[in-house]
Amino acid sequence: MKMNCTAFWRTIHPDNIKEMEIKMRSVPILIIGGGAAGMMAAASAIEQGGRVMVIEKMAMLGKKILATGNGRCNFTNLKQQPEFYHVTGSDDVWKLLRRFDEKRTISFFKEAGVYPEEKDGYVYPMSMQAVSLRNCLGRKLDKAEIHFEEEVTDIEQKTSATGKNTGFIVKTTKDKYLAKKIIVTAGGMAAKCHGSDGKCFGILAKLGHTVVTPVPALTWFKLKEKYTKLWAGVRVKGIIKAYDEDKKLLAHDKGELQLVASGISGIPVFQVSRYISRELEMSKKPYIEVDFLPEFSAEELYEELLRRKRCHPKLETSYILEGIMNNKLTDAVLLKCGIGSRTLLNELTGRQCQNICAAVKCFRADVSETAGFDNAQVTSGGVSKSEIDFEDMSSKVCDGLYLAGEIVDVDGICGGYNLQWAWSSGYIAGKSAAGGKQK
Numbered sequence: 001m002k003m004n005c006t007a008f009w010r011t012i013h014p015d016n017i018k019e020m021e022i023k024m025r026s027v028p029i030l031i032i033g034g035g036a037a038g039m040m041a042a043a044s045a046i047e048q049g050g051r052v053m054v055i056e057k058m059a060m061l062g063k064k065i066l067a068t069g070n071g072r073c074n075f076t077n078l079k080q081q082p083e084f085y086h087v088t089g090s091d092d093v094w095k096l097l098r099r100f101d102e103k104r105t106i107s108f109f110k111e112a113g114v115y116p117e118e119k120d121g122y123v124y125p126m127s128m129q130a131v132s133l134r135n136c137l138g139r140k141l142d143k144a145e146i147h148f149e150e151e152v153t154d155i156e157q158k159t160s161a162t163g164k165n166t167g168f169i170v171k172t173t174k175d176k177y178l179a180k181k182i183i184v185t186a187g188g189m190a191a192k193c194h195g196s197d198g199k200c201f202g203i204l205a206k207l208g209h210t211v212v213t214p215v216p217a218l219t220w221f222k223l224k225e226k227y228t229k230l231w232a233g234v235r236v237k238g239i240i241k242a243y244d245e246d247k248k249l250l251a252h253d254k255g256e257l258q259l260v261a262s263g264i265s266g267i268p269v270f271q272v273s274r275y276i277s278r279e280l281e282m283s284k285k286p287y288i289e290v291d292f293l294p295e296f297s298a299e300e301l302y303e304e305l306l307r308r309k310r311c312h313p314k315l316e317t318s319y320i321l322e323g324i325m326n327n328k329l330t331d332a333v334l335l336k337c338g339i340g341s342r343t344l345l346n347e348l349t350g351r352q353c354q355n356i357c358a359a360v361k362c363f364r365a366d367v368s369e370t371a372g373f374d375n376a377q378v379t380s381g382g383v384s385k386s387e388i389d390f391e392d393m394s395s396k397v398c399d400g401l402y403l404a405g406e407i408v409d410v411d412g413i414c415g416g417y418n419l420q421w422a423w424s425s426g427y428i429a430g431k432s433a434a435g436g437k438q439k
Contacts, residue, residue: 077122185405210386220260
């Protein structure tokens with residue numbers, strides 16, 4: 001249908017725009033995303049007397065919370081250090097984490113009925129059910145207006161004639177809202193099935209924010225090797241080191257490694273994965289080195305191999321590490337060294353024994369790719385830290401906008417640290433948006 005000029009002018013005339021805005025729902029505080037940070041921000045704002053609307057694209061709040069800790073929800077950790085959070089160039093993030101720390105987190109949930117149970121610093125609900133934590137947060141949102149299965153598609157900043165921000169027009173898949181303040185807690189790109197798909201990064205970039213390219217973190221690796229099928233299903237305590245293509249050590253960790261048909265997994269792998277992901281994102285060629293027997297020095301292992309060679313010369317090489325290392329892992333080591341498993345021990349040369357030792361103590365493998373965002377627990381990257389005031393989690397770029405949780409370029413190691421960041425940043429953001437004084 002064609003529209004004449006007069007009709008078009010009537011549509012865009014300022015008086016008509018104001019009339020349309022009046023018809024829009026006016027919201028004092030609109031929170032985008034109902035995950036851990038969003039729920040905490042809403043609870044904190046309500047605690048300050050703020051009127052809150054939460055827009056959540058999924059059919060429930062806190063879906064990702066339910067999946068954490070294999071359904072048990074390791075929601076914080078008593079062992080806190082700045083180095084457990086990946087932040088460079090400033091201690092502002094650590095200062096914020098100290099203002100709503102692990103003790104306040106535990107107290108917050110305990111007052112709501114969720115008692116803590118601690119295991120080696122890891123803190124869980126006493127019920128060992130993530131749903132307890134999610135439900136307790138949900139009860140704190142009884143005064144909030146919550147919209148499910150609704151997605152924000154755009155945000156427009158409204159300004160006065162003097163250039164001062166006067167609010168936001170928030171467009172969704174179902175409606176439009178006039179928001180005085182916005183808290184963005186839409187998450188990153190990890191685990192899309194729980195609602196985080198990264199679309200809000202584009203919206204925030206349009207508003208003037210710089211977004212550090214998101215990459216998967218706390219995930220596993222795929223390796224460019226044929227031997228991985230041999231070791232599938234093996235669990236072994238070891239040390240993993242991640243290097244860039246220039247042989248610079250990026251990170252290391254130790255603990256139980258899980259060997260899978262296409263690569264390597266386990267918490268130590270998760271801990272170094274963000275560094276590998278960043279190298280791959282820059283089209284570089286990172287690699288890993290693994291010590292599968294940290295209990296032995298290279299010299300001790302070499303002497304043991306020579307002893308077995310002398311004592312059991314007619315045994316096949318597949319038995320050379322029996323009783324010390326899993327047989328499937330031994331087969332993979334021998335394949336990497338180019339030694340047949342049917343070769344007799346007395347046929348091994350001294351150099352071959354050295355090669356076996358090197359493969360066990362310093363097993364090098366090129367990483368072809370990570371397991372991706374679908375298999376990642378968290379995102380590394382997001383809105384640049386330099387554009388956020390960590391005193392109140394407000395944007396330095398866009399007045400009236402606050403950010404919290406995984407949407408920000410802050411990520412932690414395994415062990416409840418990423419949830420602690422969600423609680424801390426969400427609480428401060430919600431309190432600030434509602435006008436509460438900071439301590």
